Amino acid sequence: MRTHQAFRFALDPSPRVERALASHVGARRFAFNGGLALVKARLDAHARGEAVAVPWTLPALRREWNRAKEALAPWWREHSKEAYASGLAGLADALRNWRDSRHGRRKGRRMGFPRFRKKGRGRESVGFTTGAIRVDDQSPVVLPRIGRVRTHEPTTKLLARLRSGTARILRATVSREGGRWFVSFACEVEREPGTPRRPETVVGVDAGVRHLAVLSTGETVPNPRPLQRALKRIARLNRELARRQPGSRNRAKTRRRLARLHAHLAHIQQDAWHRLTTRLARTYGTVVVERLHVAGMLRNRRLSRALADTVLAELRRQLTYRTVWYGSHLVEADPFYPSSKTCSRCRTVKETLPLWERTFRCDACGLVRDRDENAARNLAALAVAVAGSGPETENARGRDVRPTARRAVPEETGSPQGEAPAARTP
Ligand SMILES: [Zn+2]
Incomplete structure (x- = not known):
């Protein structure tokens, strides 16, 4: 290959x-x-x-x-x-x-x-x-x-x-x-084409900002500790920069230190994602992620959402080529699929779910589950529905909101070391 x-x-x-x-x-x-x-x-x-x-x-x-x-x-x-x-x-x-x-x-x-x-x-x-x-x-x-x-x-x-x-x-x-x-x-x-360790299994990935990701298996992949430290130092340097006189030598110095720290942060983050996507593609037969939001849909929305999209774009980019390398499949959920608002047990869709609500509570069946894990489970169920087999198929299709999904097209490839072609549109 x-x-x-x-x-x-x-x-x-x-x-x-x-x-x-x-x-x-x-x-x-x-x-x-x-x-x-x-x-x-x-x-x-x-x-x-x-x-x-x-x-x-x-x-x-x-x-x-x-x-x-x-x-x-x-x-x-x-x-x-x-x-x-x-x-x-x-x-x-x-x-x-x-x-x-x-x-x-x-x-x-x-x-x-x-x-x-x-x-x-x-x-x-x-x-x-x-x-x-x-x-x-x-x-x-x-x-x-x-x-x-x-x-x-x-x-x-x-x-x-x-x-x-x-x-x-x-x-x-x-x-x-x-x-x-x-x-x-x-x-x-x-390279030799690989096979995932458990080709029959499906995993849903809810990419985030607070955590690196939450999987449908219930596993929370935390942000690496150095990343949290770097974020704190960046916040401190930004405050320092605001105090410096414009045009002063100290300001230029703080700016240079900030640039170095940002580069460092990007490396830690990339590294964490590379480790996670390698593990996912090597283990599971199918990996399901949310699809990217189309430009314009999110204008004037919260910053955290924009940040989440950057994370999602990178995870998707890495998974696109890694799943090809290791012979697993990538499925992307439709951007309108309400993965957060749907109950992963009875499939009832909530009207609203504010961002600060970290726990999903179903009014219909009483399910109480971590918000991100609930979303990840819905993503995994989606792949089962697409494949057209398994007990969850009927549930996933029998709802008012019809989730659609498509197989991702491997449009680009990249590297374990980092630098690879930037996310592109077909
Ligand atoms: Zn329910």
Whole structure:
């Protein structure tokens, strides 16, 4: 079976290499911002009634860049041309996401119009798709124009796969997160298809913010302790930031510490999700999760719901490829399926269930159960209904609210180490 997998390594660059990396990240940002300025100028001209073409797509942006680069960036030869291509590709993606989101074709959070990138803000990266990309046995990584870069950890696992011909590098992405450098290799990998330990079983997963997840088996998977600690420290630093003078050196320092902490938090969270999704896909024949809410449906709702959607998107993304790897199935519940408000014993649906109500109490049959576990059990029952067998089938279908579900389409794959293609819409 051929799938995609990413291998990620922390880098340990020398001062010279670090300057080259920073310079390439800067060149990418320059192309992104230059392209964006052009798109904005064309949109303005268009609004004034001028007959101009707006370069929405990557090929159109590249044509414009090639025409303008000599005047705009006479130093362009100093970097791999991949740096500019990477910036324009990022811009084309951002523009497409914005347009899709506006037309309701995109799931999840609403996407705004792309904004100019500022140096040192957020995650900065640059991608390489062609040229001298290599990993060899002295453990360093070779990148176009940049040359050899030392890694913090051995690249043995990837190297073994490359040697045996079971992996092929498609793309390398270098990023700076919270002051540290990383490289991620997106690879095409040949792997043996697996089978889950209990292929006949179904598990419902209620992803949350308070807990990592609650399963229909009654198991609560807690947020890892370091995550709770990091959240507390972030709250403290945010208060500290509010006290600092705008533009002061201390403020910049606090901001940098916050960025590092956010990067750290993201890593802990990803790691916890990777462990959970691996265990689920390896154990159960069918895994059921809620489907993502379609963009627009949730506008102006609570922040906690938006956060839950981010969690859900990540769990779904990981489960999508992991279930393929381990031969289990992913089922997504319809976003309108009232998994929280339905009694998991008698299937009576409550009119309302406020968010603060942490325990589900059924007025019809008297069931008292943890709210999240009740929801997870309903999700599991849904898969049984879809499969069309088992004692719960009749119950699940015989209600006014007809739950619908579909098999998830494996549209993308990713890695146990973290970095994988971001959630995308089909
Ligand atoms: Zn009931």
